[in-house]
Amino acid sequence: MIAATLRHTGWILRGNPMTLTASIGAALLVLLALCGPWIVPYDPIASNVPIALQPPSAAHWFGTDQLGRDVFSRVVVATRLDLLIAASAVSLSFIIGALIGSFCGYTGGRLDRWVGRFVDVLMAFPLFVLAMAMVAALGNRVENIIYATAIINLPFYIRFARAEVNVRRGAGWVEAARASGNSHARVVMLFLLPNVLPAMAVQISLNLGWAILNAAGLSFLGLGVKPPTPEWGIMVAEGARFITTGKWWLVVFPGAALMFAVLCFNLLGDGLRDILDPRMRT
Numbered sequence: 001m002i003a004a005t006l007r008h009t010g011w012i013l014r015g016n017p018m019t020l021t022a023s024i025g026a027a028l029l030v031l032l033a034l035c036g037p038w039i040v041p042y043d044p045i046a047s048n049v050p051i052a053l054q055p056p057s058a059a060h061w062f063g064t065d066q067l068g069r070d071v072f073s074r075v076v077v078a079t080r081l082d083l084l085i086a087a088s089a090v091s092l093s094f095i096i097g098a099l100i101g102s103f104c105g106y107t108g109g110r111l112d113r114w115v116g117r118f119v120d121v122l123m124a125f126p127l128f129v130l131a132m133a134m135v136a137a138l139g140n141r142v143e144n145i146i147y148a149t150a151i152i153n154l155p156f157y158i159r160f161a162r163a164e165v166n167v168r169r170g171a172g173w174v175e176a177a178r179a180s181g182n183s184h185a186r187v188v189m190l191f192l193l194p195n196v197l198p199a200m201a202v203q204i205s206l207n208l209g210w211a212i213l214n215a216a217g218l219s220f221l222g223l224g225v226k227p228p229t230p231e232w233g234i235m236v237a238e239g240a241r242f243i244t245t246g247k248w249w250l251v252v253f254p255g256a257a258l259m260f261a262v263l264c265f266n267l268l269g270d271g272l273r274d275i276l277d278p279r280m281r282t
Contacts, residue, residue, distance in 0.1 A: 033080040036076045044076075045069065045228045047068050048067075053065070065235075065239070081142070082212050092150035097158045099161075101158040101163075102188050104116070104162045105161065105166035115162075116162075128214065134147070135224070148218075149215065156203055161193075161200065165196060173191070209265035212232075216233030232258045235250070239254070
């Protein structure tokens with residue numbers, strides 16, 4: 001089973017260079033998140049004012065910031081925090097949203113209508129503004145950023161799972177599963193939900209990129225992670241004050257890292273769909 005999955009994954013990657021490139025980029029980001037603090041040449045929060053605002057050089061590849069901190073070290077170390085926030089938020093929203101949406105799509109009735117109205121109300125608000133309000137009310141801690149990002153992502157998964165399950169609940173194989181004595185919960189968890197996952201893979205990948213942007217946007221506005229913690233949004237916000245004086249590296253390098261991460265996860269979506277879709281295994 002594992003060998004067949006690996007062969008299928010390799011076939012998909014060889015046939016789609018964009019997916020292969022995105023996979024390599026995503027793997028590099030994960031590697032930096034895991035090993036970043038141990039491979040950077042300088043302490044990312046240690047100040048060295050005499051070398052402040054130096055341009056990129058052999059000693060400091062991405063230059064130094066206003067406190068003399070190495071920008072390259074801060075960009076690399078920030079990968080862990082940004083990916084942690086994005087992965088945690090998307091995992092929470094996916095698990096909760098997929099379960100709620102699947103059971104609503106399967107059972108219908110009053111519960112489905114109530115959840116539908118809740119989702120409509122939630123999506124009536126600008127989602128980033130809603131995240132700002134929640135973080136401002138709860139406090140700008142990492143866990144609150146994760147919860148806020150997960151909550152504003154919930155409607156996407158609830159609606160998606162509900163629609164997919166609603167289409168499949170009358171299929172012959174679902175009726176056969178019920179006739180075999182399986183409970184409703186077992187039918188949803190073992191038969192319907194696994195068939196919905198390939199269709200949701202694209203949404204998961206896109207939401208990872210969007211969650212990274214959301215965390216960086218909150219930090220840029222002062223509602224996210226607190227300085228001096230390395231985080232891409234904070235670095236862009238701090239560097240924006242110096243961009244008019246020609247200190248371009250303070251914004252360009254963390255901004256490029258942010259763009260690279262979002263691009264990789266956006267491009268990865270189609271490949272994940274093909275890898276997870278059973279119909280592609282013929």
